[in-house]
Amino acid sequence: MFKKQLILMALIIGSVFTASADEVVLADAHPDTYVVQKGDTLWDISAVFLQSPWLWPEIWHANPQIENPHLIYPGDVINLVYVDGQPKLTVDRSHPTVKMSPQTRVIDHDQAIETIPLAEIEPFLKKLRILNKADIDLAAYVVAAEEDRNVSVTDHAIYVRNLKNARQGDRFAVVRPTVIYREVPTDYPWETSKYSETESIAWKKSSDYTTDAVMSRFWKNYIDRTYWESVVTLGYEVAEIGVAEVTRVGTSDITTMELVNTTQEVSTGDLVLPLDDFNFDPYFMPKAATNNSENIRVVALNNALFGSGKRQVVAISRGAQQDVKVGDVFAVYRPEKVIRDEVMHPKNDLKTLFKPSKANVTLPAELVGHVMIFKAFDNISYAIITEGNRPVKLFDYVRLP
Incomplete structure (x- = not known):
């Protein structure tokens, strides 16, 4: 009996590790190398390699030989390699940033690519x-x-x-x-x-x-x-x-x-x-959010009447006091919707005359996109829509990606 329990536990642990490894999925038709271009953002480059760009930190292989290995510059070559069978991304920088030599060109860190377009959230x-x-x-x-x-x-x-x-x-x-x-x-x-x-x-x-x-x-x-x-x-x-x-x-x-x-x-x-002395780091890493509250909502749209799309700004109803941080990525879901099943129960259906709820069905919540936090206050955060297949609307749910 004890042996069976050990086998069962081993299977459970193995399945957990498998699930964890399966979280990082490469994008379809991903390249093996990518040359960083001026105007790229870290999110754009992440999306080139990954189906879930916020998992970039999981496979980013920082090179300790390079000064500021987490910063990426135009001209850098991003390589997809495998370490112990797992995908990793490395940077090949042909222009070293620090050497005690008068001939060396030092990279201006202000030229590093931004995580998201700074001009659009400024x-x-x-x-x-x-x-x-x-x-x-x-x-x-x-x-x-x-x-x-x-x-x-x-x-x-x-x-x-x-x-x-x-x-x-x-x-x-x-x-x-x-x-x-x-x-x-x-x-x-x-x-x-x-x-x-x-x-x-x-x-x-x-x-x-x-x-x-x-x-x-x-x-x-x-x-x-x-x-x-x-x-x-x-x-x-x-x-x-x-x-x-x-x-x-x-x-x-x-x-x-x-x-x-x-x-x-x-x-x-x-x-x-x-005066606001707020300092913003445009080079933060995107990462999966950790706040799993049931009732985080989109509470404002930027200059949008019915819905907001990619690279527009929204406000969500949680902030730093709830451990929401800059770089956190959330999924946005349209709430469940109750409708009348008019196929089985037309409006003149006498069977539902005294119990209209009998004709109701609930449509499931639907994924509409992802947002990334770029500024967090105590109980409210501003986020940019990084991707989406439908407009983000007021009161949409904000959940873990």
């Missing part, structure tokens, strides 16, 4: 940030402008209330409230709500002095206000619209500032925050 890296409730309660705000202007632009003076520890010459970001992100309840009334409505709603700082938030150009929003007022708030998004410099620190709680740069007109109610 506005989300530099212009948007997400705050928590404490940040909002403490935030300074524009209370008035010189000469009683309704709006102000570059070189205009503004008056800011509640700015703490500011000194003459200090610079701050002027930001505008955009949307509140809220949790998507599992009991959302799908049958009675429009699919295009979003849980993101406009907000304002809790003060008699501030004005309503204005929807930014980043997200299209369709709001069901009554339903979402009672659900959990995940974060408050703001968009940077300018930079202001302190010109005079008053004896009261009013600070005079000059707008040194604006991308939109500044008005009362806009917030004043420290």
Whole structure:
């Protein structure tokens, strides 16, 4: 009996290792070598070799003889080799990066290929940030402008209330409230709500002095206000619209500032925050996500009315506090859908007159694409759609790839 148990355990362990090895599947018609081109991204190159590009770290064979072996440059040759029967990718760099020789050309690391197209996510890296409730309660705000202007632009003076520890010459970001992100309840009334409505709603700082938030150009929003007022708030998004410099620190709680740069007109109610010192590494490695929560959702689409496609940006309802990291790749699924089986039960079917649910069938959740996280806040993350065969829509489920 004990021998049988040992055999059974060995078979189970063997099957686990086999399954693990089978996770890395080479792409159809993959090459044995690939020369990196200017304009390539790490994701593009991964997709050349792998059916699941986020498994790149599993087969990347870093060469310790090369400085920064995880960085790839135009002109590098990527080779597919086999080590102990397993596929590995190595880089052949004919231009060494470090040798104590005056003839050696040193590679400019700024020329390394990016993981995803930086230009397509730059506005989300530099212009948007997400705050928590404490940040909002403490935030300074524009209370008035010189000469009683309704709006102000570059070189205009503004008056800011509640700015703490500011000194003459200090610079701050002027930001505008955009949307509140809220949790998507599992009991959302799908049958009675429009699919295009979003849980993101406009907000304002809790003060008699501030004005309503204005929807930014980043997200299209369709709001069901009554339903979402009672659900959990995940974060408050703001968009940077300018930079202001302190010109005079008053004896009261009013600070005079000059707008040194604006991308939109500044008005009362806009917030004043420290400049964002966020540093972004464009050379991160894609990897399979580890957060397996049941109810991670797509909670915003970038400039999309009904759905977003490849290389567009979405927001998902989990962040750093739930161990979501930059580089994490998730699969996106369309939720299950309940429909009436009109083949067996037409609308005039008397058998379902008193029990309509008898005619219902549930269509399964469907894979629509994959997204990669590029910026993670406490409870919200921004992601870029890396691939997909259908549009990604609001409320789609976000799960392990």
